[in-house]
Amino acid sequence: MAQASTAQAPTLDWERDLAHDADVVLGIDEVGRGCLAGPVALGVAAVRSQRLLAGERAVEGVRDSKKLTPHRREALLPALQQWCDAWAVGWASSEEIDQWGISHCLGLAALRGIAAVQETLAHQALAPDAASALRIHAILDGPNDYITPAMGALDAPALTFPCVVSTRVKADMTCALVSTASVIAKVTRDRYMVELAQQNPQWAAYDWADNKGYGTAAHRAAIAQLGATPYHRRTWHLV
DSSP: OOOOOOSOOOBSHHHHHHHTTOSEEEEEEEEOTTOSBSOEEEEEEEEEHHHHHTTOOOOTTOOOGGGSOHHHHHHHHHHHHHHSSEEEEEEEOHHHHHHHOHHHHHHHHHHHHHHHHHHHHHHHSSSHHHHHTOOEEEEEEBSOOOSGGGTTOTTSOOOSSOEEEEEETTHHHHBHHHHHHHHHHHHHHHHHHHHHHHHOGGGGGGOHHHHTTOOOHHHHHHHHHHOOOTTBOTTSOOO
16 A cells, blocks of 8 residues: 655646746646556646746645555545646546557547646636637656657647647656646546446456556456456456
């Protein structure tokens, strides 16, 4: 079980640096990349640069979702959602992962989340021309930018305005906005997998309410005995 981290808390330092050349800064992180079942989810958390440059502080206690207990993540979620100027979770299904591969689907899910955040930000703008001029800069956790290559794909949503993406290894541990996205994505996807298990008691052997689709020994044993469901990533090595 995850434990609350005593390591140094993430800061908004890099977010503030980017805010000098952007109107909105986004934090983006994924959950479910390595699962055997269920969708991949990308959390997107947005804060306006004006707030960052005015000395905005992150929500007390926010950390990378993996460093927090499930109870602590649930407790933090409402404050994190309220703190953001906009937030969203973008999804790509197991069927899409089988069809297009995980890398493209990470980008696709991220773009779906970014598009939803941009729609919220556009509605908040004081004038339409202000919305069209918004400069967006996103911090993506990890070494690889899988978002930019997915832009313009036939299955990708059109963005209201451009989004520059910068990657940062361990951003979920060092950048508070990415930590925020991490918690939002984790809680939202975990809830989805619990609901999926509750709605399908015939699949109780897969134990999704507990493993959230990850490849535990019990999950793999159930697949070996019962086969895959429509929610499994059938092109993956399941057993």
